[in-house]
Amino acid sequence: MTAESTTPPREPDAFEQAMDRRPVKGRSLWVDAWHRLKRNKAALAGAGLLVVIVVMVTIGPMLNPWDHEIPDWDHYSTPPSLETGHLMGTDALGRDLFERVMVGGRISLLVGLVATLVSLFIGVLYGATAGYLGGRVDNWMMRAVDAIYALPFMFFVILLMVVFGRNIFLIFVAIGAVNWLDMARIVRGQTLSLKNKAFIEAARASGATERQVIVRHIIPNLLGVVAVYVSLTIPQVILVESFLSFLGLGVQEPLTSWGALVNEGAQELETAPWSLLFPAAFLAATLFAFNFLGDGLRDALDPRDR
């Protein structure tokens, strides 16, 4: 019951050579996965929703006449209305909420992406090293991961933010640096099991160099798991960033993020509920879409549960 057992059989290089390198028309892992993903309506809906959100966040501020910092002196805490031109209303300081939600969305998505890449980099490097080296080194490396794993992470991130000031680049690094453990475990397990697979041995036996083995056989087989994991990590990271910003430790003025906006909205709950509802809806919709897409990708690329 491992992921490899379900990947479509690959023609070994030796066979290709013997068959005069006649191209073998097989369905690759990715084509296969794409077919499965296309049938999953929830995942497609999630992907669609994400595209809509990304497009809105990217071009929204360009079409909107208001600035996210400069207040509209005539409209404080006004509800959404077409007449005033504030599509989502204004906050207590008279700033256009639509503009703020869009600008905040850029930051939230950016943090999600960059911090995930950081954790991806650390996790893959650590996990692949441990898995490839194996033996005692692997044992100790993974023991360290287990020890760190049992720690309450959020507390460390909060401490890191307090210690190093509330810098946006630090948010990337801090979140990424504590989020790499899962990635390291997954990549290590995958590398370890791949290393001893028959098709790797076959490739070696047919004279493939170490480099070819890694590039043609190990990396493509890691990619699926990594892709699934990335799509599930991004929403987690966005969540952590909003959590920090909600506490006032994350993104600072004049920049904003969905978490910071939810915090502001929660304080104006009674007088201006829209200033909570819009950022909350965007945050939830984004997480929702990522989670559905990630689930769909997992079913498509790693279909052992179905």
Place this chain on the structure above:
Amino acid sequence: MLNYSLKRLASAVPTLLILITVAFFLIRIAPGGPFDSEKALPPEIEANLEAKYQLDDPLVVQYVRYLGDILMFDFGPSFHYRDWTVNELIAQGAPVSFTLGAIALVLAMLFGTTIGVWAALKQNTVADYATMSIAMIGISVPNFVMAPLLVLAFAIGLGWLPAGGWDGSVSRMVLPSIALALPMIAYIARITRGSMIEVLHSDFIRTARAKGLPEREVLVRHALKPALLPVISYLGPAAAAILTGSVVIERIFTIPGIGSHFVQGALNRDYTLVMGVVIFYGVLIIVLNYLVDLVYAWLDPRIRYDN
């Protein structure tokens, strides 16, 4: 079993030591100190204050002394709440945080497993898809978003429940514990559904059905226990999630627990208070994880013989 439990216990000690060490040095290298204020203190007074709290020794000496103090369960005086010791502050907040966390955990287990089993029994029906979509929404709405929304609906809109505060009455516990429990209910429901479906397709269930047991017996006597195993192992992370969640939930509902001390303490550079909360929560999580592992090993013999 004894062997296994001792082994696991031995691995908990380094984890705790890492936790204490990293937290200690992190908060110490933070710029600023506990006695900073708008007006700079005369150097003599600052030196006196530091001498009083023994902050003038080299950091390593302080660290070793702190480790010694912790062994005696002495977390020292708070730097910010001048007349309080950290022990007193934690003793005051802990019962409140415990009550809230325990209610949330019970709610999550009860509803999560029930919903999960129910969805598994209706697998691939409209009811199943609807439940799981709602569960996905539950996971996607973080508790600090859920909390103000609940306040908006039930406290401000309908006026059924108070919006915050804590006096031990049930009405004030309802909203915070639901806000804390909802994402977990959704998560547990998903885990339970997945494992229940897997169990229902396994051979021993087919055997149970084949020997003519009524479906009810099959579920209760054979399917339920293995299906709940993954939920048990989720309890460790769940406890951590509750503790983290308490930081925001206690703030939103102005609840005087220990979660609220953490962020404020870190911002005030209240070294001892932050360390006290970190260690307290850290020990709690490590102990809970340990217990969960023991229960798991007890329920699933494969684990203890593997190691």
